Amino acid sequence: MEAMPHESEPVYDDEFVERAVLDTGFAESDLIREHLSLPPIERLRRLEELSATLIILRNARERTPA
């Protein structure tokens, strides 16, 4: 019988990760407007935050049994 992840563990599959990236990275027009209004240091901070989230999600996906 195939091992199942523990009930309390979140399951991060490809679709979940792609959705998260799309939701946060590919912004709606109002988000583009907001990003353009920020100074470069704040834009970089946002990018760092987004990138860290992506890495956490990818690592979680790798740890999740198929």
Next chain:
Amino acid sequence: MPESELQPRFLTALEVLTRHRVEFIVVGAIAAGLEGAIAATEDLDFVYRKTDENCERLAAALEGLDARYVDPLNRDIRPTFERLRDLRISLLKTNLGRLDALSEIGPKWSYEVLLPRSVEVRLGDISLWSLGLEAVIEAKEFANRPKDREVLPLYRAVLERRKQG
């Protein structure tokens, strides 16, 4: 994510390069992000000026970051002056994550070619050159990998918005 958990690794790496007086231009996703086109990325890409003096400075900066080449056999290969001088692409892992040191991108775009298409950006205490969004888009179109094609709609939308003012 709580702000306290986030280490600003890209900014820290840029500070290290700047502190070592490396002549470089930020390219790729970070350059696009500095122009307002913010999408996630795992690595910091930059093009360095390929003079002997600059390759020496870059090698010293990378030593401080404990940089090693990404190697499928997991060998400990370090970016020396000679390698940085002779190689076009150095894909590195460092104590601040992935870092790609490039002597050119796209259709043989070197530091000297890219500089006129770059903008000077102030980040806290440091100032650096970063490739303009239009040129980032051209480089991504040239590379045309799936990950490049993925971000192009966002980059083009931001460029369009910038043109509208």
